Amino acid sequence: MPADSISRMDSNGSGGEANPPENLLGTSPGASSLRSRTESESSDKLTRFVLPSMDGSPPKVLTLNEVGDVLKNIQNMELVHEIAINPEFKFEPYEPPENSLERRIKDIMHKAFWDVLRGELNENPPRYDYALQLLAEIKDCFPQIISQNNTRALQHINEILDIDVLKQQAEEGVLDFRAYANFVIQIMAKSCAPARDEMVRQLTEITDVVDTFKNILETMALMKLDMVNCLLDFARNDIMANSVEYEKKKFKEYLEYYKFGFPATENWLKNSCAHDVNNVPSTPEQTISNAYMQLMDWDESMEFPEVLSVDKERILKLGQRAKRICTCAAVISICSGVPIISQRTENRVALAKQIEIILQGTTNKKELLDSIENVWLQVKTVITGYLQKENQPIMDTNTEDLLKSQIMQAGNKDSPVGQLMWKRFQTYFRLALRSRAGLPPPPPGYADFQDELEAYTTALKRVIAYNHSVFGEYFMRVLTQQPFASSAATVTTSDAGAAGGTTAKEQDSADNAAAAATAEQKAEQSQ
Structure with missing residues (x-):
């Protein structure tokens, strides 16, 4: 039938x-x-x-x-x-x-x-x-x-x-x-x-x-x-x-x-414990927050935390999305060194949209790096067109070679521009992760990609907050060796709403870190 x-x-x-x-x-x-x-x-x-x-x-x-x-x-x-x-x-x-x-x-x-x-x-x-x-x-x-x-x-x-x-x-x-x-x-x-x-x-x-x-x-x-x-x-x-x-x-x-127990989950948490200049280890709440930050760019050579396995594919796709956004921001920041782009807002916005379109279909690092060549060709064509439209001389060979060299490295986070843009991206996400209100303003270089940046941040923050609400108590048990049912180790749902795992006791230090990150962004903008 x-x-x-x-x-x-x-x-x-x-x-x-x-x-x-x-x-x-x-x-x-x-x-x-x-x-x-x-x-x-x-x-x-x-x-x-x-x-x-x-x-x-x-x-x-x-x-x-x-x-x-x-x-x-x-x-x-x-x-x-x-x-x-x-x-x-x-x-x-x-x-x-x-x-x-x-x-x-x-x-x-x-x-x-x-x-x-x-x-x-x-x-x-x-x-x-x-x-x-x-x-x-x-x-x-x-x-x-x-x-x-x-x-x-x-x-x-x-x-x-x-x-x-x-x-x-x-x-x-x-x-x-x-x-x-x-x-x-x-x-x-x-x-x-x-x-x-x-x-x-x-x-x-x-x-x-x-x-x-x-x-x-x-x-x-x-x-x-x-x-x-x-x-x-x-x-x-x-x-x-x-x-x-x-x-x-x-x-x-x-x-x-x-x-x-869950070995990969325990390793993920314990390896996220950092030490300050006085060699004082981070608190369990800070360690959990550091662990969540790793989800932005998960090292696939490491075993994924078992308790997050349901969201593994989603988290890895979000990680690739983060790389695309960071690469777009790096390219447009490099191109802003050309006056016809930096001094014409409409030119910069239009070029940013074109870069975003070229990279939006990439699903892994290889595809992203392979697409950079197309990005450079588009950048060259657009800048040349803008210069000719205003009857300005086109780029000389040295300027063109330098611009191409920097753009071809934009997809590599180890490049100077890539490192800077990724650091800004991480700072932004850490601020968003700790925020109990709306999202912070986009960092320098990301203004033209604000919609995509906020969509990514909202999606990953939702995954983190939800999983923290479910497994936060277990995470605390792993880091403090407390019994699973211990009320002292319980992280409440309201705490998880901030998606950072910070308790009221730790909120002051989180706010101080957020203020420092905001000051860093303002300093970068003024440079």
């Missing part, structure tokens, strides 16, 4: 009526692909899994159900985490990869169904076995795309698509398959989102009745997805309000099974 695309969002993969509000928290992408075992394949009563011990304590024996519960909790936590972290999160239709075995099997099964349906309808007299099955499944789908409060519409659908009546009509040879298709389309037209109006209208233009129903199912699958995302939007605020406590609870439950 080709309705798997319609029923895929069900928590159990069945085609029956779902309860979307519960599914939002009870299902994670890919969960429907898990294969359930029957009692004949493997008995849960007999199967046991041993969680090995690493601290000398006796190993813990888990049943298959307990293992399943752990995995389900992790899946649920990942889904809630994604909803809370990503304000643009939406459920997307699932399609097997091209040329995959799953895709080939799906295509074969679907083609077989529609071929059999067409063959039955072309018989003389027609047979309606598959047609009845199709209408029954469409009837079951309507409660998933129409609000449960719309009882009159659902009652009307149940009356028209009454299975007993349909069977009787089929037995008497008077079942009008086209008329039922038109009825279904009418209901869909009244129930769909405005974005689907044209798609539903096109259903009325299909003359072949089998193709009509085939497209009805595909459209209903999208309408069901629209309903799920609509419910998600309504539930998002509640999910976000409770997600931190939910993840903290699940994390503690996980630690009940796994008490052996």
